Amino acid sequence: MGGKSRGAGKAIADREPLSRKEYAKELRKLHVELVKLQDWVRHKELKVCLVFEGRDGAGKGGVIKAITERVSPRTFRVVALQAPTERERSQMYVQRYFRHFPSAKEIVIFDRSWYNRAGVERVMGFCTKEETRRFLEAVPGVEKAMVESGIILLKYWLEVSPEEQTRRLTDRITDGRKTWKLTPMDLKSYSRWDDYTEARDDMFAASHTAWAPWHVVDSNDKERARLNVIHHMLSQIPYKAVKRKKVTLPKRKPPRKSRARELLATPVPEAY
Numbered sequence: 001m002g003g004k005s006r007g008a009g010k011a012i013a014d015r016e017p018l019s020r021k022e023y024a025k026e027l028r029k030l031h032v033e034l035v036k037l038q039d040w041v042r043h044k045e046l047k048v049c050l051v052f053e054g055r056d057g058a059g060k061g062g063v064i065k066a067i068t069e070r071v072s073p074r075t076f077r078v079v080a081l082q083a084p085t086e087r088e089r090s091q092m093y094v095q096r097y098f099r100h101f102p103s104a105k106e107i108v109i110f111d112r113s114w115y116n117r118a119g120v121e122r123v124m125g126f127c128t129k130e131e132t133r134r135f136l137e138a139v140p141g142v143e144k145a146m147v148e149s150g151i152i153l154l155k156y157w158l159e160v161s162p163e164e165q166t167r168r169l170t171d172r173i174t175d176g177r178k179t180w181k182l183t184p185m186d187l188k189s190y191s192r193w194d195d196y197t198e199a200r201d202d203m204f205a206a207s208h209t210a211w212a213p214w215h216v217v218d219s220n221d222k223e224r225a226r227l228n229v230i231h232h233m234l235s236q237i238p239y240k241a242v243k244r245k246k247v248t249l250p251k252r253k254p255p256r257k258s259r260a261r262e263l264l265a266t267p268v269p270e271a272y
Contacts, residue, residue, distance in 0.1 A: 015221070023223045030230045031070040038075050038107075040239035045104035047151045048237060051113045054158030055196055056186045057168040059219040059226075063158065064109055066226040067233075077102075080111035093117060093135060094142060102151060114139065118203040123195045124188065136206035143212040153212050154236055156229060157200070158219040162193055 018026075041048060050067075052060045068076045079100045088096045094114045102108040112120075117135040121127040127135075146153055160168075169190060172182040189196070208214045215232060219225040 015224075017221060018223045023227070026227050027066065027230075030227065030234070033234050034067065034071050034230065036241045037234060037237060037239045038071050039242040039244075041075060041107060042105045043242045046237075047102040047104055047149075048107040049102050049146065049151050049153045050107065050109045050233065051115070051153070051155040052109065052111055052158065053113065053115050053119065053156070054219065055160055055165060056189060057165045057172075058158035058160040059168075059222050060111055060158055061181070062222055063156075063217075063219075063226050063229050064111055067109065067230060075105065076107045076109065078109045078111060093131075094139075101146070114142075115203060115207075118207075119196065119199050120185070120189065122199050123192050124185070136202065139207050140209050140212070143207070143209065147211045152237055154233060155207075155212060155214050157204075157214055157216050158225065159216055160219050164220045165190075 040046070052064060054060055064078060068078060081096065081100075084096060097110075097114045100108060100110075114135075117127055117132060118139075122129075122132045143153060169182065169186060172178040172186075204214055217225050217229055217232075
């Protein structure tokens with residue numbers, strides 16, 4: 001998988017970037033389909049779980065935002081867990097993730113997931129080699145149980161080149177809108193490219209299964225990556241447009257004849 005993703009990255013690098021107009025046009029079409037999927041998930045009481053993994057700066061947040069910006073947060077729920085608490089560290093490793101699994105009528109999106117144990121925890125020394133080994137042995141069985149319970153599980157790995165990762169992380173240093181994205185952990189992990197590659201490959205070897213395969217997305221072109229993920233996700237979940245009743249706005253009642261009242265609220269100053 002490592003070789004294929006590098007080749008794909010070179011192919012994308014040779015392509016002309018999408019214009020803003022082209023990107024917006026294609027994203028709008030996909031957003032319409034996501035709303036149809038949302039209706040179908042509610043109608044059929046489906047349970048969907050999306051997992052997004054990748055190196056720092058691979059574009060997970062951008063993909064998730066593109067998926068969720070035009071749908072209901074009551075159906076599409078994003079889970080991005082903080083570091084485990086003392087209590088959670090004493091529990092079975094995947095226990096804190098279980099309570100976030102989807103119920104009927106839900107699509108749950110994990111911005112990083114239980115695969116932290118196979119990636120950042122392994123690379124940064126937050127767990128032992130034995131704990132990583134046990135996790136990789138157990139995770140296919142856990143995911144098989146998820147699928148057999150009726151959960152539609154899709155796992156995405158966003159692959160970014162070293163050069164593009166450097167550009168994006170540097171941008172986080174200089175762009176005041178993105179400084180919050182750059183953490184001390186990002187800086188520590190940046191120098192460990194080969195360690196992350198080895199961890200990724202071991203993770204794929206252990207958990208790329210028939211019931212829960214990994215889907216690799218070239219994310220060097222962020223706009224194309226977002227479109228490709230949404231297009232692929234829609235292709236993996238069979239859905240139909242749910243028939244809606246025709247909606248028309250009702251007539252408003254005529255305004256009442258009453259004395260004007262002082263507005264008992266503070267107006268926002270018009271700075272613009």
